[in-house]
Amino acid sequence: MRFRRVRRNNETDYLLARSSRSRERALSTAGQILQAEGYGALTIERVAAESGVAKTTLYRRWATKAALCMDLYLSVVGHELKDPDTGDVATDLKGIATSVVRLQTRTVAGAAFIGLIAEAQLNPQTRPAFLSEFAHRRREVSRTALKRGVERGELRHDTDIDLVIDALGGAVTFRLLQGHAPLTVKFAEDLVDLVLSGCRTEIRKRKRVL
Numbered sequence: 001m002r003f004r005r006v007r008r009n010n011e012t013d014y015l016l017a018r019s020s021r022s023r024e025r026a027l028s029t030a031g032q033i034l035q036a037e038g039y040g041a042l043t044i045e046r047v048a049a050e051s052g053v054a055k056t057t058l059y060r061r062w063a064t065k066a067a068l069c070m071d072l073y074l075s076v077v078g079h080e081l082k083d084p085d086t087g088d089v090a091t092d093l094k095g096i097a098t099s100v101v102r103l104q105t106r107t108v109a110g111a112a113f114i115g116l117i118a119e120a121q122l123n124p125q126t127r128p129a130f131l132s133e134f135a136h137r138r139r140e141v142s143r144t145a146l147k148r149g150v151e152r153g154e155l156r157h158d159t160d161i162d163l164v165i166d167a168l169g170g171a172v173t174f175r176l177l178q179g180h181a182p183l184t185v186k187f188a189e190d191l192v193d194l195v196l197s198g199c200r201t202e203i204r205k206r207k208r209v210l
Contacts (some may be wrong), residue, residue, distance in 0.1 A: 023052045031108035039115030066119040073112035089149030097188035159199040167195045
């Protein structure tokens with residue numbers, strides 16, 4: 001009986017490891033296609049052909065290429081985007097903004113992000129999932145930093161946190177999509193200073209002047 005239990009456990013571990021390897025191969029292949037050719041070139045069938053993972057396996061995990069793209073984006077963001085918690089809201093937000101700029105310009109996250117926005121516009125029925133999964137997670141880190149800023153008295157108690165997040169994220173996204181100006185660390189840091197200038201407490205403003 002004990003032998004059978006050990007055998008079942010070994011088989012389960014093997015299947016989980018194989019599933020994890022298949023997922024990593026699929027995500028890696030999807031990322032290569034996105035970076036080289038863009039979202040329009042990405043299909044489940046092509047990922048299957050180039051990754052060696054069966055198409056049926058891919059469809060069991062991701063019903064659409066948008067779902068695959070979402071998983072890819074969240075996987076990269078989960079590893080890269082952290083809450084710095086330095087004790088200063090401006091420093092925290094600049095660290096977050098710098099990480100976002102790097103993600104959008106130097107990793108596959110940028111191409112995945114553009115693809116997801118395009119998908120949400122082309123297929124409105126995908127928007128609820130897009131907003132609940134993608135937008136929520138992307139905003140969570142900034143929301144935490146801003147709430148700390150309010151609690152520490154750095155920002156006014158009536159600060160509209162969602163509006164601040166929209167102003168920061170909207171400006172970064174606009175530059176990414178339009179490409180009219182470079183998306184740089186300096187831009188991100190200047191943007192944080194500009195947005196926070198409208199919601200700092202008077203005491204905090206005086207300290208910055210001094």
